[in-house]
Amino acid sequence: MHFLFISGAEIFVILIIVLMLFGADKIPTLAKGLGKGMRQLKDATNDIKREIHNTAEKQGIDTEFTNDIKKEVTKIKNKVQDNIDDITGPVKRNL
Numbered sequence: 001m002h003f004l005f006i007s008g009a010e011i012f013v014i015l016i017i018v019l020m021l022f023g024a025d026k027i028p029t030l031a032k033g034l035g036k037g038m039r040q041l042k043d044a045t046n047d048i049k050r051e052i053h054n055t056a057e058k059q060g061i062d063t064e065f066t067n068d069i070k071k072e073v074t075k076i077k078n079k080v081q082d083n084i085d086d087i088t089g090p091v092k093r094n095l
Helices: 008-022 027-058 065-094
Strands: none
Touching: 008 027
16 A cells, blocks of 8 residues: 555554654544644645636636636546556556
8 A cells, every 4th residue: 555655564553653743532522633734734725726716707817718728637637547557457467
C-alpha cells in the first residue's frame, strides 16, 4: 500500500506515534475535529466557486468553456492511461 510515497510500515509507525502522543481517548476527538475542518474547507471552496460563477454570469461572461476544457482533459487523460496500461500490462503480469 503506497499513499503519497509512504509505505504501509511508515504509516503504521506514524499511527503508533500519534497514539503515544495523544492517547487512545483523544484520537476520536482529533479525527472529529479534522473531519469538521475538512468539511468547512470544502464548503468554503464551494461557496467561492459558486460566487465566482454567479459573478461571471451577472457580468455576461461565458463559463461553459470550462466544461469543454474538462471534457477534453478527461479524454486526453483516458487516452494516456490506456497507453500506459498497454505498456505496463505485460510488465505487471510478469511481476
